Every structure is written in structure tokens, then in C-alpha cells.
Amino acid sequence: MSQKYALIGALTLALAAGASQADPVEDTLVVNGEIEMTTVAPAPEHLGGALDVVRSGWLYRGDETRDMQRDDFENPAMLYVEAAATAWSTPEGTAGKSCADCHGDPESMRGLRASVPKVNPNNGELWAMEQFVNGCRTERMGAEAWKWDSQDMRNMTALLSSVSRGLPVNVAIDGPAAPFWEQGKEIYYTRYGQLELACANCHEDNNGRYIRADHLSQGQTNGFPVYRLKQTNLVSLHNRFRGCIRDTRAEPFEIGSPEFVALELYVASRGQGLSIEGPSVRQ
């Protein structure tokens, strides 16, 4: 009797799942046969029930795109990671130093990607990875800052992300980070542009649905920087933010602006517990 009920329960579930083909896939991501990724995690409490679970954008992509991310030999972003590994140990600037001279292996940066943006205790500003990289370049190496969205910077953030793969997103949102987090939250829920759409309208209310040909994900940041097949290059997170706001027929904030760094913190906090996957692959 109870068996029969269980069976009916399972059937109903299967039907419900089948009803919407737009749902994310159920699949597991293990990279290089060894890095086990958490692609679904319980929603953090600060979301107040807005999402049941948080899901990696990987689950919303097609089979081929997902497969490319399972193996570094198939992941086109790894060429840029290699280029950054060379830059890492190449001296630059008036001090004649390379990153490696102070930090040793890139692996010494494991954990950083999962914790940024974070408040820089030296100046009280909220800093993204790009700012920490440029801080070293200008102050310790006597080298020129890289532009936020330059190829060099995207390569380096891809390298620094790659060494954190598998670690859970774990950004601080309290203490000195709290006001930045609030600012980011406000931006997330503001309906910008002539189409009057907020991040939340697409990624909170409608993830899993299609907007024209695009399968809407939760807009998580754990896969960044991403390699986009369409662009055949790495795309930075702020560039993605800019594109999403542009698509509402609005004037986006500048790449690297304090507004986008605050938004970055807030959106990262919506994915607490998801594994860092960057550099991931998107269509």
C-alpha cells in the first residue's frame, strides 16, 4: 500500500519535472576527474526564501558546453590561464619583480577568489580581485596598472580563479562589508532602463525560463571569468553586468566602478556555498 503511494509520488514528481523543459539539467560536474563541484547548494539565509536552492549557471547550459568544462584540455579558457602563468613569473616594472618573487606559486592564491570582493583593511574600500592585482603592480612592482577589462587582467583573474576551483563561495557580508552589500542589494532590485527590468526580474523571478533563445540562469558569479564561445575569449564579470544592464535599454555603470564592485559582492553572496568554477565555459 505505502509502496504504491511512493510510486505515485515519484510519478507525479517526474511529470512535474517534465512539464517544464526549461528547468536546469540534473548533472554532476567533476573537473579533470578530480575536482568535485557543488553546483546546487541550499539558499543562504539572507535571501529570505527568495530562492529554494542556488544553482550554478553550468546547469543551464547545453550538453556540449557543459562537457567542455569537465576537462582542462577541452576548456578553451585554459590557454589564457597558461598565458597568465607566464606573466605571473615574468618580472615587470621598476622594482624588477614578478608576482612569483613575492608569492611563490599561483597556488598560494588558493582561496582568494572565493572570498572577493572584500574590504581592503588599508583603505576601507571594497576591492575586487582586479584591484588587488593592480595594487601589487603599482605599489610593489612599480609597473603600470592593467585596465580592468584588458586581456592581461582577464587572463590573470582566470589563473587566480582556477587555483580556487572547488572551494565554496564564501564572501563576508557583515562588519565593514555590510554597507557595500546593502548598496549591491539595492542595485540588484532596481528596475533600470526603458524596459524597467531589475536583475531580480530575470534571475530571481524567471530563472529556468526562456527569454527568446536565452535560457535564464540565476545569474551566479562562481563561474567567472567565463570563456564565451560566442566571443571566443574570456569575459569579465563586470562586462557581463554591463551587458545585462545594457539589455534593459539603460546606461550601465562603468566597468570597475564602486557600484559594480558592490553589486559583485551582493551577487556573490547569493551563491554562497557554490563551488568556484572559473574559468567556466558559456555559449
Place this chain on the structure above:
Amino acid sequence: MIRATLGLVVGCALAGAAVAETAPADVKFGEYGEVAASLTGSAGDPASGRKVFSERSAGNCVACHTVSEMVEDVQFHGDVGPSLDGVADRWNEAELRGIVSNAKNVFDGTVMPAFYKTTGYIRPGDAFTTKPATEPLPPLLTAQQIEDLVAYLMTLKE
């Protein structure tokens, strides 16, 4: 001489259209967000409305809505909004005109954009250029396009 006459005729036609057309700021919305009077003063053309509905550079309504009647020839229908099959059985012409002009008056807080509105935006941009734009913006659709859409939607009966 012939040129001058032609110029005059065109001038008159334009002035005529401007008089009959209701500007976005002057649209009279009823209690439930409906708009009784045609925005152009005449009936729209359903065939043109069908194009406005599907074309990315016009209404791009298919970004969010499916219509079974067009799945054969228009690719990629979104499902953020409901299917519009049989929509004319659910709403009358005035209501449909109201929904397309400014759906926020009918569905509180809806994600559906207001297609005949020019002010009240946050960080409005010049279309998709990322450049800022100054209000009043051109509405997303013209009065004629709205009327054509309404005429098309009125054909969606089950």
C-alpha cells in the same frame, strides 16, 4: 511647381496624422488600465501587427510570449509571459490596447515593459548603445504599431 504642390500635400498628410494621433502623455487609461480610443484614430492592420510582434527590432513580444499560430515561421519563443493563444477571448480590444500601451496599469509590478511611455525611467539609455538618454524618450512602439498589434491580438481566438 509640381514639386511645391507635392510638398504641400505631404505636409498636410503629416499634420493630419499628428492631429489624430494620441501622444503617450495624453493616453486616457480607464479604471482597469484599459484604453478605449484608438491611438491613431483608426483600426490597425493585423498583418503588420504580426510582424511587430515577432521582429526583434520592433515589439519582440516573442521574447516572452508564445503564439502557436507562429511557431512554424518564427524561431525561439520565450516563456517569461503566458501563451497568447486565445487572448482575444480573455480581453476585449480596449483592454488589449491598455496592456500593450502600459501593462503596469493592468498587472501590478509586471515584468512586461510599457510600450507607449516616455518618462519615469531609472538610468535610461539610448536604445542598446549604453549611452545615456534624456527623457522624454521615444516610446518603444509608435501609435501605429500599437494599433497594428491590437488588431493582430484580436485575431487570436480559440
